[in-house]
Amino acid sequence: MHKGGVVNRLVLSGSVIALALAATPAQADTLQEALTDAYVNNPTLEAARANQRATDENVQIERSAGLPSIDGAASVTEFIKQRSTSFFTPDRLLTAGVDLGVPIYSGGAVRNSVAAAKERVQAGRADLRGTESAIFTRVVAAYMDVLRGQALVALSANQVDVLSVNVSATSDRFEIGDLTRTDVAQSQARLALAEGDLRSAQANLIAAREDYIALVGKAPTDLQAPPPLPGLPGDVETAVDVALENNPDLIAAKERAAAAGYDIEVAGSSRLPRLSVFAGYDYDNYLGSVADGPLDPSDPNSPIVPSDQTATAASAGVSLRIPLFQGGRPAALQRQATARATAAFENVIAAERDVIAQTRAAYSSWQASLAIIESSQSAVDAAALSLEGVRAENSIGNRTILDVLNAEQELLSSRVQLVTARRNAYVAGFSLLAAMGRAEARDLGLGDEGVLYDPIDNYDRVSGSVWDWGRDPAPEAKASSTVDIPAATAEIPEIED
DSSP: OHHHHHHHHHHHHTTHHHHHHHOOOTTOBOHHHHHHHHHHHOHHHHHHHHHHHHHHHHHHHHHHTTSOEEEEEEEEEEOSSOOTTOSOOOSEEEEEEEEEEEEEEOTTHHHHHHHHHHHHHHHHHHHHHHHHHHHHHHHHHHHHHHHHHHHHHHHHHHHHHHHHHHHHHHHHHHHTTSSOHHHHHHHHHHHHHHHHHHHHHHHHHHHHHHHHHHHHSSOOOSBOOOOOOSSOOSSHHHHHHHHHHHOHHHHHHHHHHHHHHHHHHHHHGGGSOEEEEEEEEEEEEOTTOSOOEESSTTOTTOOEEOOOOEEEEEEEEEEEEOOOOOTTHHHHHHHHHHHHHHHHHHHHHHHHHHHHHHHHHHHHHHHHHHHHHHHHHHHHHHHHHHHHHHHHHHHTTSSOHHHHHHHHHHHHHHHHHHHHHHHHHHHHHHHHHHHTTOOSTTTTTGGGGTOOOOHHHHHHHHTTOOOTTOOOOOOOOOSOOOTTSOOOOOOOOOOOO
16 A cells, blocks of 8 residues: 555656646746836836936036026125215115026037937946846746745655655554664655755745745746747857847947047046127116215205116126136046046956856856756656666565665656756846847837836936926835735645646
8 A cells, every 4th residue: 555655656746847837827927927027116127217317317417518597696785884985875785687608619528528428328228228137137037946946845845745655664564574673764864854855945935935026026926837038049159249239238338438438528628718608787776775966066056856776787798718727637637537438448348258258158058957957857757767666676675775765866856956957047048138138128028018118218308408497206116115025935836737
């Protein structure tokens, strides 16, 4: 009876991997749903978008230096004591004025500053792509970690069941004198180890689920097997060529290097002339504090007339400023900008090297995992056949209990390796797509959900905005908190037939 139970449980364990990784319940969450949830609800990604909106404003900030400016000023002065030599002694004075300034030429500082800001906007967009791709890579890894964790818990739980039956069967055979106490102890030791492995697998599954919650913002529920990855390259050379063209980190480094080139011209512009036009209008009102006086001061009989209490003036002109000597400041600024530009160009080479290394490493890892899947599947098949033979030989006395236990452990190890290789292959394949710049929302079909964020929309919204009193709504977090999500457990979802 016990032998039959062992065989039945072994048959069950042979299907654990397929059921744990490929089950598709009706209410299962898909990888695309997880990516979509992260896309619209991940705080790191939302923060990156907000930072990019801040970067967009630099273009208008730099452009404003080349636009007209209007200033108004007003003051009221009460003269407590007048100068003894003053012939015009009002008691109080209201002054108001409006000044208009229009820069005409600033040595190219404005033009180059705007160009540098635009390049940094492009770099920021590439950084945003990189952040998006990095978040998606982490989500895929967390998704696959949950699937792997569920499979390993199922395998470990099944192993505990198998070894529990082994202990029971071994104890029965010991009672009838067919086996020794040593055989029973060996079976009990393996069961204790298996129970420890089960606890470790459950803890790892809980950690994977919590990582998923942190990234996606919701708990994983009956995750469905992921779809095949699209657009994987046929060889490493193709992968590198695509990565050098599309990798967002490399694009961002190039844009920053271009911006640094404009910074050199901005620094040098401080040695060039400044030309502007200006106009002003002034209004004075003595607020009735100027005494009335005779129409003709030289005639004692001249009639008294009210004094004029107001005065106005208007002016306009052209201003030219030519720097002659500034203590070497312009040259120092330009040398500094040149050094920073040199660093930016070196960073391009560093980014290029990193992209090449990441792409090649991801491709190698992907290929290795595919090979491990194939060899692990062969190992599982061979170990299952071996265990069947060892059990049969044990039943006729040609194999010991230890031989059976070792065969069971080899089968479990092969299945664990297969599950892990499947996880690693998928994650490595997605990492390869990310290095190639092909792991973003549009590449993954998230546009069908109608949630795509386009940073150009905000740039167009604020570009050319010259109204000083414009502002956005008060800041608030868009991503949701996970405080109310219950703590993850190690329970395995029921698998539908």
